[in-house]
Amino acid sequence: MSRPTVLVIAPMPAFPTSAGNRRRLVTTCESLARGGFAVDLAYFAHEDQIYRRFGQHPPTDASAMARHFQRTFRIEPKAAIPLKTRARHFRIDDWCPDELVDFVAWYCAAYPETRAVLVNYVFLSRCLVAVPPGRLTLIDTHDRFADRQAQYRPFRAEPNFFYTDAAGEAAGLDRADVVLAIQAEEAAHFAAITRAHIHLLPPHFPARRPFRAPERLARIGFIGHGNDPNLFSIGRFAEAWSADWRPGRPILVIAGEICAGLGARPRPGIELAGYVDRIEDFYDGVDLVVAPMLMGSGLKMKVAEALSFGVPVIGTSIGFEGFSPIAPAHRCAGVDEVKAQVLTLVEDARGLAALTEACANLFASYNSGTQAAEDALLTLLRAHIGDLIPERGDAVPPAAIDGHDPVTLALPGGALTCVAGLGTAEPDDARHGILIATERAAPPGTAPYSPERRRWFVQAEQGPSRGIASGLAGAEVALGPEWVRGRRLPPALRAAVAVEIAGVQPDWEAEARLVGAGPRRFVVALALPSHLVVGRHPGAAFLIEPDAALELTLGAITPLGLAQGLPFLSATRTDLAPVPASLTLDGGEAPTNGGLLLILHDDLVGRVRLPAAGSSPGLHP
Incomplete structure (x- = not known):
């Protein structure tokens, strides 16, 4: 009997599972596979774009995804996804462009046998309007996004992820037949604002290691993605931990992509391990994990993951939301209390044994609930889709992957x-x-x-x-x-x-005129994308001439208050608004016969035409 297919759409890749939202995506798909479904995964490459805009290579393993899922797809956003808004909040559909809706319409026509469509995050819910009637639609919420920006106020920071208002979130949820909530408090909130059926589905984490009680604490750890809740929380904990650290106290090992956002300055008692290829190596190398979370919604996957490896955890109440904690070590009020709890246990073997037992009991209770929630979801799906689903079976065999010669x-x-x-x-x-x-x-x-x-x-x-x-x-x-x-x-x-x-399709093009020159330095005036004019932007510049190419050093960028704009020829992204500016370039002489200036900034390619001596580009009226 063939397995019915579920299409799963996500703005992040499934592999590598280096962040909590990826772990959630994988565990939900594994639940579907255990229930007898084949899973098609469509990756809307939103996260790929955002990584590059922050100067990082996006960790995306398309090969692993092809092995894990029945079919995989990739949808490229045509324009930049806005990370900021001048309004009080994002509209519910600001992060769901037409190309994702077009994909769902194409997919449903190409694979009419698909029985259900599950979209990750409410801000992608608009694509569900393209699902034909008769197919079950689901939203995996991950987090609550109504008024999420308020969490940033105590940190005097601006959010750089999605947030909306209650009416927008409710409208998005109403597009689905079933809404999945990751923890009970959010399930209750969603039930009060949407007509959709709410199903509580905390992620199931199989036990990977038996619990082990350390005799003493030599190394404590934190591993995480570089999102704002992690950066704010572990940043403050690391500051408190190193403030009075002395030899004999445990070393705090911080691992994962978050290390890139914590700076390279050495601090006493802190070890930045960076990205780890094998998650087992991290957990095998620490005696205890801390979860000093100060903000965030959803469920802290890092806590469930640490418990699955048998490592005891100490954290704040926010860190343990969704786990129904009892022990005081799981209900700390802030980073200072987490630190105090750790320090009281450094040499206390009996106390560490008691904490480990409490963690083992908490994990067993949590996983018992996750298994019941998974069973209930599969029963719900069978009731909606019919009885074509066999009982729990093996995962779909991996698809064949063709190789290509370089x-x-x-x-x-x-x-x-x-x-x-x-x-x-x-x-x-x-x-x-x-x-x-x-x-x-x-x-x-x-x-x-x-x-x-x-x-x-x-x-x-x-x-x-x-x-x-x-x-x-x-x-x-x-x-x-x-x-x-x-x-x-x-x-x-x-x-x-x-x-x-220089021969690729540029993201933006402009013409420049020479406005100053000196020994191995020259200054040009041109229209630059606005975000390059504000702040410092590490990048590279190359002068391309007919018979030579030379790398230059990007110097000062100064906005120009010109009444007439300089020619900005084209831009492929809507966020690249032109601003007149002067740009200083060091390390080479001004070209006399014209040339091409190539300006590279993370994922953007800018191509600037330099006129020959005695000529200048025309100005737009």
């Missing part, structure tokens, strides 16, 4: 290699070198919404050309931010790579 172009001092197919989470490749760019669209000849991409790598080793004629010419790419900001390649090879990148 092709290489020799460069002065190195080689440019293009690899097509399903990428892994690694930004660089041991065989091909440093990742410099990923094509935004699927390669020609692939199926609609294919997750396959062409990726370009560079290494400082000369090699023969093999089947690549035009390099990156004409491609629409997202740059590898680490390559743009880093200087790991020899200067001559970086310049040669820039010549190749």
Whole structure:
């Protein structure tokens, strides 16, 4: 008997499971698979875009997703997803563009046998309007978003994730037949504002290690994604922990992507482990985990994960929301109380044994509830869809993955290699070198919404050309931010790579005029994207001339109050509003015969035309 299919749509990839929302996505899909469903996963590449805008390579493992799900799809946002709003809150559909609605309409026509569509996060609920009648629709909420911005006020910070008002959240939830809540308090809230059926589904975490009670505390840990709740919470805890740390006290080990946001300044008693490839290695290397959470909604996946590895946890009441905690160590009021609880147990073997037992009991009670909730959800789905679902069975066998031979172009001092197919989470490749760019669209000849991409790598080793004629010419790419900001390649090879990148489709174009020059320095006036004019933006600049290419140093950027604007030729993203500015460039002479100035900023490619001496670009009226 064939397994009915559920389409699952998410704005984050499933793998690697380096963040709580990814773990939630995977555990929900695993519940569906255990219930006899085949799962198709559609990744709306919102998170990919946001990572690049913050100067990081997005950890996306398309290869692992293809192995785990029946079919996988990738939907590229055509414009920037707004992280800020001038209004009091985002409208419920501000983060759900037309291309996602178009995908759902296409998918439902291409795969009419699909029985249900589940969308992650209420802000993507608009795409459910494209689901034909008769198919079950679900929203996995993850969090409550009504008035979420209020959580930031005690930290004097602005949110950079979605928030809306109660009416907007209710309207989004009303689009679904079933709404999944991650913890009881939020389930009660949603039940009061929507007509949809509310189902409480806390994520199930199978036990990975037996609980072990440490004799003493030598190393305590925290692992997490670099979101604001994590940064604010562990940032304050780390500050309190290091303030009076002395030898003999435990080392606080902080791991995960959050390390990139905590700065490189060494602090007493703090070890930044960075991203870990094997989560088991982190938990096996600490005696206790802290969850000093000061803000956030939903359920703290890091707590459930630590308990699944048998590691005792101490945290705040916010950190243990959804777990029905009893022990005082799970109901701390803030970071100071978490710190005090840890310090009282450093040499207290009996106290550590009691804490470990309390954690084991808490985890057993929690998982008993998650299993019952999963069973109830599967019963609910059978009631809506019918009796075509077999009882619990094995997961769908992985799909076959086609391989592609890489092709290489020799460069002065190195080689440019293009690899097509399903990428892994690694930004660089041991065989091909440093990742410099990923094509935004699927390669020609692939199926609609294919997750396959062409990726370009560079290494400082000369090699023969093999089947690549035009390099990156004409491609629409997202740059590898680490390559743009880093200087790991020899200067001559970086310049040669820039010549190749100069042929891609730019994100923005402008014309400049020379307004000042000195020894190995010149100043141009041009229209720059507005966000480059404010604050500091690490990037790279290259002067491309007919017979040479040279990397320059980006200097001061000063807004110009011109009555007439400088030519801003085009932009592919709606957030790239032009602002007249002067830009200082160091490290080279002003070109006399014109040329091309290539400005790279994380994922953006800017191409600026420099006129020959004696000429200047016209001004727009």
